[in-house]
Amino acid sequence: MTLAPLPVPTRLTHGEGIDNYASRHAQRNGTTVEQIEKALREAGILPPSRSRRHPERIQAWKQLGKLDGRAFDQRSTLHGHPILERALCLRCAAGTQRVGRTLTVGWVCIAHRRWIGHNQLDIRALPELLAAERHFRSTLVSRGAHVGTPVMVTARECARAGITLSTLEERTTRAGTYDPEMLTYPETIKIARLITQTSFKNWFHDPAHPPEQQRDRMAREIASSIIPTGENRRLRSAERIEKALRKLSRLGINWMT
Ligand SMILES: [Zn+2]
Numbered sequence: 502m503t504l505a506p507l508p509v510p511t512r513l514t515h516g517e518g519i520d521n522y523a524s525r526h527a528q529r530n531g532t533t534v535e536q537i538e539k540a541l542r543e544a545g546i547l548p549p550s551r552s553r554r555h556p557e558r559i560q561a562w563k564q565l566g567k568l569d570g571r572a573f574d575q576r577s578t579l580h581g582h583p584i585l586e587r588a589l590c591l592r593c594a595a596g597t598q599r600v601g602r603t604l605t606v607g608w609v610c611i612a613h614r615r616w617i618g619h620n621q622l623d624i625r626a627l628p629e630l631l632a633a634e635r636h637f638r639s640t641l642v643s644r645g646a647h648v649g650t651p652v653m654v655t656a657r658e659c660a661r662a663g664i665t666l667s668t669l670e671e672r673t674t675r676a677g678t679y680d681p682e683m684l685t686y687p688e689t690i691k692i693a694r695l696i697t698q699t700s701f702k703n704w705f706h707d708p709a710h711p712p713e714q715q716r717d718r719m720a721r722e723i724a725s726s727i728i729p730t731g732e733n734r735r736l737r738s739a740e741r742i743e744k745a746l747r748k749l750s751r752l753g754i755n756w757m758t
Contacts, residue, residue, distance in 0.1 A: 504546065506567035513566065514594045516603030518586065519573045520553060523562050525597070537565070579604065585649040590617045604647045608686060609634035616683045626675045630683070633690040641690070644697045652693050655749055655756035659723050660688035662745035663738040688727045695726050696756060705757055716746050 511526040523534045538558070541547040547557055559573050566572075577584055589599045590610035608618045609630055616622045616630065624630045637646075646652045664685050672684045695701060696719070705715055724739035749756075 504564040507565050514599050516601035517599050518601045521599050582650045605642050607634050607637035629687045633687040636690050651754050651756045656689045656693035658745045659692050659742045660685040662741040
């Protein structure tokens with residue numbers, strides 16, 4: 502049976518989850534999700550199950566919202582890694598709080614030039630973040646990375662450890678705020694791209710290389726990729742990165758998975 506859409510249309514924000522959408526859509530139509538679903542159960546359209554991920558429930562809300570068949574991507578894991586449910590870009594969501602899972606988006610909304618991490622901020626003064634986001638989408642997504650995967654966590658920690666203070670200070674001045682995760686995003690993406698290269702991964706999978714040697718090489722290569730000049734600065738950066746890598750392995754975070 503095909504349900505008629507509710508009279509007041511509600512646009513789905515890219516990546517928005519079913520619960521978030523259903524409550525907005527019901528509210529715009531002067532009702533609640535509970536009332537609608539109760540009526541649908543009574544009419545035999547929805548099964549008695551109250552599972553929020555029930556396929557018939559998903560189908561019903563797609564019809565009630567007149568949405569595309571691909572709406573509400575239900576995957577909560579990819580390649581064994583959980584897909585983060587997170588706040589969507591406030592500008593995309595017309596100023597309202599919406600949450601969802603967006604696999605193909607990093608931490609930047611390119612359309613609105615916004616950082617969409619823990620704090621949402623205008624990043625027009627930091628064009629390198631937009632460039633990094635484009636690299637995330639063009640390279641890392643096809644390599645299976647998304648914002649919560651160990652590769653991204655590793656890259657973020659190495660970027661924070663390895664970046665020079667002067668770069669961080671200069672970006673802080675331009676941004677007008679200090680948010681280390683945001684300010685090191687270009688390095689995070691650079692590192693994630695480096696460590697997901699096939700040749701790089703193959704070397705690390707080779708059992709002939711003991712963990713100490715692996716960490717040492719990884720730290721040096723990462724430092725070279727993010728510190729363009731100055732041998733001493735690179736060396737100091739590599740030392741800090743190596744420490745960060747040790748900490749990650751103690752925490753059981755393995756970027757190669
Ligand atoms: Zn946006």
